[in-house]
Structure formats: C-alpha cells, structure tokens
C-alpha cells in the first residue's frame with residue numbers, strides 16, 4: 001500500500017474539514033520515493049527493535065530548525081517539565097525512563113505543544129522516537145470520547161505490534177484509553193464503530209477499516225494523518241533522511257519545525273587497515289586463520305559477498321574449532337535477531353555475514369573486521385560507503401580497530417587502490433605467513 005494513497009485517503013476533500021491535530025508517526029525511512037513500502041528497511045527496523053533493550057545514546061549534536069524563529073526555543077531536561085498527566089508520568093517512570101533522551105528533550109515539547117505544531121525529526125534508530133510519539137498520542141487523547149482519535153500506521157504487521165506494545169506499556173496506568181490493532185486477521189464487523197481511541201495498523205487494513213468498513217471516522221483523528229491541511233499537526237520521525245524521504249516530507253508537511261542530527265564524522269583514523277594477497281578461497285581461509293590466531297581478539301566480523309560463501313566459511317571455521325555465528329539471508333527475522341543478540345553478548349567471538357544481512361545493525365565491541373570479499377557496487381567498483389560502514393564500527397569512540405582485506409585477484413587489488421585513494425589512507429600489505437611481522441604490525 002502506498003504511503004501516497006494513505007495521504008490521499010485521509011487528506012482528500014473531506015480532510016480539510018478536520019479541526020484535528022493530526023500527526024504522522026513512524027520512521028519515514030520505511031517509505032521510499034516510489035511510494036512503496038520498503039520491506040527491507042521495515043525488517044531492519046524490526047530487527048533493531050527485537051535486539052535492543054536499551055536506549056541508544058546518540059553521540060550526535062541535535063540541530064533544531066524552528067518554523068517560527070521568534071518563539072522561544074523550548075527543551076526539557078525532565079519529564080516533569082512536560083506537565084504530563086500523572087498516569088502517563090507514572091507509565092514513563094515504570095518503563096524505567098528517568099529522563100528524556102536527547103531527541104525527546106527537543107521533540108516532546110513540540111509534539112505536546114498547543115496549538116499543535118508540525119515536526120520533522122531525525123534521530124538514529126533506538127534513540128527514543130517511538131517512545132516520544134507514543135507519549136504524544138496518549139497525551140492528545142481525550143479519554144471520555146469513545147471514538148478513534150489517534151492513528152498510527154506502521155509498514156508491517158510486526159512493527160505495528162511492537163509499537164502498540166510500547167503504547168500499551170506507557171498507558172498502563174491510564175486504562176480509560178484503549179488501543180486496537182488494524183492489522184490482518186483482526187476482524188471488525190461492518191456497520192459497527194470502534195470505541196478505542198488509538199488505532200495502530202498497517203496501511204491496507206487501516207484503509208479498509210476507515211473507508212470500506214467505516215469502523216472509525218478519519219475526520220475525528222486528532223493525531224496522525226498525512227495531509228496538507230493547515231490545521232493538522234504532522235510529526236514525521238525517521239532515523240535517516242535520504243533525499244527521497246526529504247522530498248516526501250516536504251510534500252506532505254507544511255511549515256515544519258525540524259530537528260536534525262549533526263552528522264557524526266566517521267573516521268578511519270583509529271583503524272589500521274591491511275590487505276593480504278591470497279590465491280583462492282582456501283588460501284584466504286588460511287590467511288584468516290593466521291590473522292585470527294595471532295591476535296587476542298575481542299570480537300571479529302567477517303564479511304562475504306554471497307550467502308553461499310558465508311555458509312562455506314562459517315563451516316570451515318567451525319571445523320577448526322572456532323565458535324562462529326552465521327547471519328544469513330534465509331533466516332527468519334527472529335532467528336537473525338537472536339544470532340545478533342548472542343554475538344553482542346559475546347557468546348560467539350566471530351560473526352560471519354553478508355553485507356545485506358548486517359546492514360543497519362550496530363555491534364560496538366567489534367575490534368576486527370575482515371573483508372573476506374571486498375565490497376563492490378553494481379558496476380564492479382569499490383563500494384566506499386559500505387567499506388566505511390563495515391570497518392567504521394571497529395574504531396568507535398577512539399578505540400583501536402583493525403581491518404583486513406583479503407585480495408585474491410587483480411580486480412580486488414584494484415579495489416584496494418580505489419579505496420586508498422578515496423579515503424586518502426594507506427592500506428598496508430601484510431604477510432600473514434610471517435607471524436612475527438604480523439605481530440609487529442598489530443602493535
């Protein structure tokens with residue numbers, strides 16, 4: 001279901017009559033320019049939610065671009081300052097939130113402001129966006145009105161359930177407010193009207209409920225509609241803001257305040273980069289074992305180009321007695337979450353993966369990255385961005401990290417040269433058969 005048609009559905013002729021505060025919630029990054037839901041990104045988001053149990057501390061500075069520069073900049077350091085309903089404050093504290101996260105400090109006052117304000121907020125995954133908009137929805141509900149007032153659309157069934165659980169937890173002490181899920185399998189009889197004030201669902205079912213079955217009235221929604229009506233509050237939250245998301249946001253959100261993260265400069269300065277010349281995959285495997293054996297490693301991630309190669313390599317490593325985790329594309333999202341969780345907890349020292357599988361997943365304690373295969377783009381050139389993303393995780397926060405690139409052809413040697421040139425950093429040649437040299441280089 002297209003996000004665009006969601007906008008039209010609620011923003012059509014009838015929507016102008018809305019005197020509601022309306023907001024759009026959920027990571028904008030799950031919608032792409034073609035107005036299709038990008039399932040991969042939705043899955044990534046779900047994966048992150050499944051493995052995360054804590055707030056991610058954003059290192060980035062927040063940048064606030066206010067719609068009205070004359071109105072005072074307002075941010076909060078405590079939840080008390082937000083003058084929440086006591087039941088909600090209790091919910092927040094019971095969830096273990098002591099103070100607002102960095103994005104929440106700025107976003108919550110805007111989300112809760114009267115008159116309602118539009119907002120575009122960017123903050124990386126896990127920094128408290130879902131919690132913020134859940135609180136905003138719960139705050140905007142009038143519990144004595146037994147009709148749907150807040151609507152949240154999530155791209156997939158699983159994400160809808162995850163978000164709903166946050167709202168349910170936060171609203172635990174506010175039982176007058178009820179929530180229901182507009183997701184597949186949850187049937188509502190035609191001709192009835194639902195009393196739940198908050199509906200959370202996926203686009204198709206939400207459209208069915210509102211337009212076909214008419215179990216709630218979109219005109220009565222106070223929070224969450226994509227519309228160009230001036231009197232709607234729109235909140236757009238996203239971990240990333242690619243161009244496509246910006247264009248989408250600009251199209252649907254008039255005069256927004258904008259909270260952005262200043263881009264954290266990724267750096268290769270703390271990472272020692274090497275390449276090792278090998279003949280074929282067996283030779284690469286030997287090189288890998290030598291590297292591995294000569295280091296007292298915390299944890300390593302090994303990237304392969306294909307699933308098949310990843311499976312082969314993890315099999316070989318296991319045979320050598322290494323404890324290896326394999327992250328592979330054919331696994332269910334829950335299985336993948338559990339592999340990543342175990343690796344994060346240090347139960348395995350080595351994670352073998354493909355690029356596709358590991359995208360968007362952060363494991364901070366990794367100190368060694370091995371590019372068993374170098375990252376290439378569709379044209380066969382070096383994929384510098386992916387390279388940086390892969391090895392960047394090793395050198396976080398000034399920690400020392402090592403990156404090893406296994407080179408098995410002239411083409412892959414060319415890639416090394418391209419990468420060196422791009423980042424203007426030397427990648428040193430390493431002879432893994434010479435263990436003394438290896439140890440010297442590692443110091």
Ligand SMILES: Nc1ncnc2c1ncn2[C@@H]1O[C@H](COP(=O)(O)OP(=O)(O)OP(=O)(O)O)[C@@H](O)[C@H]1O
Nearest residue numbers: 053054055097099100101125126127128129130131
């Ligand atoms: N103020 C806070 N204090 C402590 N923990 C918090 C706070 N806000 C949120 N959390 C917790 O941090 C984790 C991440 O929060 P949340 O899911 O809201 O992030 P998000 O930015 O929406 O992530 P995503 O982009 O993946 O949807 C959750 O476990 C949540 O319970």
